[in-house]
Amino acid sequence: MVFLVSLLVIRLWYLQILKGSHFRNLSENNRIRSVYIQAPRGLIFDRKGELWASNRPAFNVELIKEDCPDEKKVLAKIEEIVELPAGSLSLNSPLSRRRRPFEPRVIMKDVSREVVAKIEARKAELPGVVIEATPTRDYLQGELGAHVTGYIREITKDQLADSKYAGYQQGELVGQFGLESHLEEMIHGVRGLKRIEVNAMGMRIGEFSSESERMGNDIHLTINSEMQRAAVEGLAGKKGAVVALDVNTGEILTMVSMPAYDPNIFTGEVKPDVWNDLINGRPSKLNNRVLQAAYPPGSVFKVITGLAGLSEKVVTPRDKVYCPGYYHFAGRNYRCHKKSGHGYVDFESALIQSCDVYYYSLATKLGIDVINSYATRLGLGAPSGLGLAHESRGLMPSTEWKRLYFKKPEDKVWYPGETLSVVIGQGATTTTPIQIAKMIAAIANGGKLLRPQLVREIRGGDNNLLQGFTPEVLSQIDFDPNVLKLVRKALVGVVNDPRGTGGRSKLKKFPDRIVAGKTGTSQVVALEARLKHEDFEDHAWFAAYAPEEAPEVAVAVLVENGGHGGTAAAPVAGMVLEKYFESRSR
Amino acid sequence: MLLIDRRIFKYFNYHLLGVAALIAICGLMVLYSAGYNPDSPGVPLGAFSINVKSAAFAKQFAFFGAGLVAMLFGMLLSSTSLHRLAIPGYILAIILLLGVALFGTVVNGSRRWFDLGGLRFQPSELVKVAIILLIARYLSRVSPPPGGFKLRDLFAPGALLLLPMALIMKQPDLGTALVVGATGAGMLLFAGVNFRTLIMLALVAAISAIPVWYSLHDYQRNRILTLINPGADPLGSGYHLNQSKIAVGSGEFLGKGYLQGTQSQLEFLPEHTTDFVFSVLAEEWGFMGCVLVVGLYATLIFQLLNMASKIRDLFGAYVIIGVATLFTFHFVTNIGMVIGVLPVVGITLPLFSYGGSSVIVCMLALGIALGIGMRRYQFGQ
Numbered sequence: 001m002v003f004l005v006s007l008l009v010i011r012l013w014y015l016q017i018l019k020g021s022h023f024r025n026l027s028e029n030n031r032i033r034s035v036y037i038q039a040p041r042g043l044i045f046d047r048k049g050e051l052w053a054s055n056r057p058a059f060n061v062e063l064i065k066e067d068c069p070d071e072k073k074v075l076a077k078i079e080e081i082v083e084l085p086a087g088s089l090s091l092n093s094p095l096s097r098r099r100r101p102f103e104p105r106v107i108m109k110d111v112s113r114e115v116v117a118k119i120e121a122r123k124a125e126l127p128g129v130v131i132e133a134t135p136t137r138d139y140l141q142g143e144l145g146a147h148v149t150g151y152i153r154e155i156t157k158d159q160l161a162d163s164k165y166a167g168y169q170q171g172e173l174v175g176q177f178g179l180e181s182h183l184e185e186m187i188h189g190v191r192g193l194k195r196i197e198v199n200a201m202g203m204r205i206g207e208f209s210s211e212s213e214r215m216g217n218d219i220h221l222t223i224n225s226e227m228q229r230a231a232v233e234g235l236a237g238k239k240g241a242v243v244a245l246d247v248n249t250g251e252i253l254t255m256v257s258m259p260a261y262d263p264n265i266f267t268g269e270v271k272p273d274v275w276n277d278l279i280n281g282r283p284s285k286l287n288n289r290v291l292q293a294a295y296p297p298g299s300v301f302k303v304i305t306g307l308a309g310l311s312e313k314v315v316t317p318r319d320k321v322y323c324p325g326y327y328h329f330a331g332r333n334y335r336c337h338k339k340s341g342h343g344y345v346d347f348e349s350a351l352i353q354s355c356d357v358y359y360y361s362l363a364t365k366l367g368i369d370v371i372n373s374y375a376t377r378l379g380l381g382a383p384s385g386l387g388l389a390h391e392s393r394g395l396m397p398s399t400e401w402k403r404l405y406f407k408k409p410e411d412k413v414w415y416p417g418e419t420l421s422v423v424i425g426q427g428a429t430t431t432t433p434i435q436i437a438k439m440i441a442a443i444a445n446g447g448k449l450l451r452p453q454l455v456r457e458i459r460g461g462d463n464n465l466l467q468g469f470t471p472e473v474l475s476q477i478d479f480d481p482n483v484l485k486l487v488r489k490a491l492v493g494v495v496n497d498p499r500g501t502g503g504r505s506k507l508k509k510f511p512d513r514i515v516a517g518k519t520g521t522s523q524v525v526a527l528e529a530r531l532k533h534e535d536f537e538d539h540a541w542f543a544a545y546a547p548e549e550a551p552e553v554a555v556a557v558l559v560e561n562g563g564h565g566g567t568a569a570a571p572v573a574g575m576v577l578e579k580y581f582e583s584r585s586r
Numbered sequence: 587m588l589l590i591d592r593r594i595f596k597y598f599n600y601h602l603l604g605v606a607a608l609i610a611i612c613g614l615m616v617l618y619s620a621g622y623n624p625d626s627p628g629v630p631l632g633a634f635s636i637n638v639k640s641a642a643f644a645k646q647f648a649f650f651g652a653g654l655v656a657m658l659f660g661m662l663l664s665s666t667s668l669h670r671l672a673i674p675g676y677i678l679a680i681i682l683l684l685g686v687a688l689f690g691t692v693v694n695g696s697r698r699w700f701d702l703g704g705l706r707f708q709p710s711e712l713v714k715v716a717i718i719l720l721i722a723r724y725l726s727r728v729s730p731p732p733g734g735f736k737l738r739d740l741f742a743p744g745a746l747l748l749l750p751m752a753l754i755m756k757q758p759d760l761g762t763a764l765v766v767g768a769t770g771a772g773m774l775l776f777a778g779v780n781f782r783t784l785i786m787l788a789l790v791a792a793i794s795a796i797p798v799w800y801s802l803h804d805y806q807r808n809r810i811l812t813l814i815n816p817g818a819d820p821l822g823s824g825y826h827l828n829q830s831k832i833a834v835g836s837g838e839f840l841g842k843g844y845l846q847g848t849q850s851q852l853e854f855l856p857e858h859t860t861d862f863v864f865s866v867l868a869e870e871w872g873f874m875g876c877v878l879v880v881g882l883y884a885t886l887i888f889q890l891l892n893m894a895s896k897i898r899d900l901f902g903a904y905v906i907i908g909v910a911t912l913f914t915f916h917f918v919t920n921i922g923m924v925i926g927v928l929p930v931v932g933i934t935l936p937l938f939s940y941g942g943s944s945v946i947v948c949m950l951a952l953g954i955a956l957g958i959g960m961r962r963y964q965f966g967q
Contacts, residue, residue: 001884001888001891001914005880005883005918008918008921009876009877011925011927012876012877012880012925013873015834015868015925015926016872016873016876017873019835020835020836020838020839022835023831023832023833024835024838026836027833027836027848028836030829030832030849031848031854197852
């Protein structure tokens with residue numbers, strides 16, 4: 001007896017005294033359910049305060065299983081009411097954990113007010129169906145800002161497992177791609193919390209305590225929406241990219257990748273065919289061609305070759321090369337783009353007319369590794385420094401690159417003939433549009449390689465400034481000022497000399513603003529194959545800055561399979577630059 | 587028959603009655619909370635013009651009224667008349683068990699009850715008293731040989747025990763079958779069982795555990811497994827035990843306060859008016875309340891054993907020992923189950939758990955014990 005009683009008392013002591021607080025916790029968890037309230041995300045504005053992204057309520061149709069005697073019947077009824085094909089609705093189950101009692105499951109996401117009205121009107125026939133309003137994004141500019149902002153979507157399984165998203169709940173909306181993802185921490189806000197007392201059936205007894213949600217911080221972009229629109233207009237119907245930088249600060253004024261998508265579609269259900277269309281191709285609609293796609297730069301690269309040639313003093317500006325339309329090297333003829341040849345060309349006329357033979361002649365004198373060192377100092381072959389995810393580095397070949405990346409001994413050797421391809425921006429060389437813009441901006445500003453930036457300001461509650469803008473010089477390249485002057489003079493010629501290839505970028509509305517730039521037409525494949533398929537059409541490039549005497553803005557345009565740089569890309573650059581001066585003069 | 591003698595009052599065990607009354611008061615108080623519903627319109631309390639917000643309490647209050655009648659009836663029976671009633675009582679109990687097996691009402695999958703026009707009566711509860719009387723009668727006639735009963739001496743009482751146990755097990759009602767078996771076995775053990783026989787029986791029990799394990803229902807097997815590993819299925823077979831342990835543990839030292847137990851008030855705790863009523867006490871009154879109630883039960887049992895030791899009438903003494911065994915087994919296994927040291931079997935906490943049959947039989951048994959005690963002068967002191 002005494003033994004049994006003491007056994008009970010010892011056990012009670014263990015449960016109630018030693019483990020008491022543990023069990024007290026468990027009992028609190030039992031009865032108190034935390035309901036999180038998603039905070040509205042911070043707003044996104046362009047540099048002039050035009051609203052790019054705001055928040056709006058999204059209406060979800062949800063079903064509470066406990067209140068619904070026959071789920072299938074109710075789903076069929078909803079399909080009938082909103083005129084959907086039978087069997088198209090199903091219950092989304094939570095990703096990882098068990099559903100709690102009385103926790104609603106989403107049937108339809110972000111439905112129209114019309115659907116809400118239809119369902120509300122026949123609620124009596126739909127037991128267990130509720131309509132829940134949650135904040136979601138409204139991208140007011142649609143496709144215009146898609147690649148800059150990215151979009152938001154329900155957190156994925158992988159993201160939930162990622163430490164970057166520690167503390168996130170299943171079902172929360174998070175930024176995917178672009179700035180929405182890059183600045184997630186700043187823009188997401190602090191979710192609210194309601195502690196609700198529930199009974200064992202999960203029925204709400206009362207509210208216990210709550211913390212209100214805090215809206216995310218507002219982002220003010222460096223983007224100029226008018227220039228952005230001009231770029232979209234310029235690329236209409238084409239695939240390509242436009243990026244414009246403030247030459248003196250690195251601010252990105254325009255960042256357009258076409259074709260684009262409407263980020264608003266991700267707030268609802270994305271149908272498989274829509275999704276397939278988005279991810280189809282490489283690069284796909286989802287990819288930001290400004291950053292994520294690298295193309296051979298073509299003749300734009302001649303700016304770098306020329307700069308290297310003068311700086312290394314392998315030629316003088318006055319040295320002339322005779323172009324008969326080809327260049328004979330190592331038992332082979334390398335063609336100039338002009339079959340009949342350019343005759344005698346010096347540094348300036350070679351760049352203006354984009355004479356290949358002149359640069360071939362520099363190739364052997366410079367060698368690949370010297371060319372590589374100039375290109376890398378100008379930011380090629382490396383991420384731009386903007387910091388958005390999935391950026392391509394492009395490729396700037398060298399003897400070392402060949403040695404490291406090839407397996408067979410005969411592939412590891414650099415052949416001098418390959419240098420001839422590199423000097424005119426062909427061969428293995430690839431660059432992203434942002435690298436080209438950064439490079440041409442450095443030529444324009446006297447050798448400052450600036451970090452491209454998209455954010456002007458981040459402002460928190462009460463409009464108080466959390467992060468301002470500071471230009472960041474990644475490196476200062478000490479080019480001989482006289483050499484730079486000669487290069488820039490030649491670039492002015494490309495646009496303004498009657499023989500120049502870039503004349504179509506001239507600003508008709510601002511004839512006194514002199515544009516300087518370089519065209520590029522990069523071969524996708526060998527000439528013979530090109531004729532068979534439009535995908536093999538050349539990529540058109542144009543890189544420019546203006547105004548010539550005191551550069552303010554640089555722009556790089558790429559038109560995929562657009563043909564000649566001077567005809568396909570230069571006019572787009574002209575439109576964007578024109579918009580810059582238009583919006584500045586106001 | 588009833589002789590009013592002043593000595594009845596002299597020998598009446600007021601301590602026992604007092605402790606039982608304290609337990610009953612505590613039990614009613616806890617049950618009020620267990621059945622408490624703040625939104626209830628109020629249930630009339632018996633014939634009184636009081637409305638209470640606890641339906642279980644109101645019914646239990648009425649059961650205690652019936653229990654008092656049963657107690658008085660038990661006190662009326664003298665040792666001699668009980669002795670005479672032992673065999674017919676046992677036979678009646680067996681007939682009732684057979685009857686319930688044939689004509690009983692099925693509730694929650696077991697056939698345990700007779701439906702008497704709205705009132706349900708559970709004959710297996712009555713078997714508890716019948717078995718006490720029968721074994722006491724057997725022990726008063728066959729005294730154990732020196733060194734205790736040998737195996738062959740145990741065949742007859744063993745068979746008498748196993749018959750009702752088997753019938754109750756069939757219902758199925760493992761808890762009550764165990765109570766009946768344990769009460770009888772406890773009484774035999776008290777009389778004295780040969781040590782070697784005891785060891786042998788223990789071995790036989792251990793070996794027979796294997797076939798018994800396979801004859802158990804799945805849910806019964808799960809309850810035992812749950813005890814070993816409570817976390818295995820927290821929403822299934824482990825739910826009862828987990829929630830009960832949370833309720834008990836979260837009471838800490840002083841409890842959450844009367845009517846403040848979240849586990850029971852919010853219905854996380856199943857069966858919190860019946861088998862798991864102790865966890866309501868533990869949650870709301872904490873370690874202090876638990877120790878107090880365990881102490882009250884220990885005192886009750888001590889009072890019974892003390893009383894038995896003073897009685898010259900062998901039959902009477904064994905009956906009281908039987909009652910003590912019954913209470914001990916009930917309270918130890920019930921609390922043991924609630925606090926997770928014994929498997930979950932349907933055994934009530936006497937005078938605490940909600941239920942008419944349980945309250946009435948407990949009070950009848952106490953009445954019998956008090957009646958024997960107060961008449962002990964009849965057999966010389």
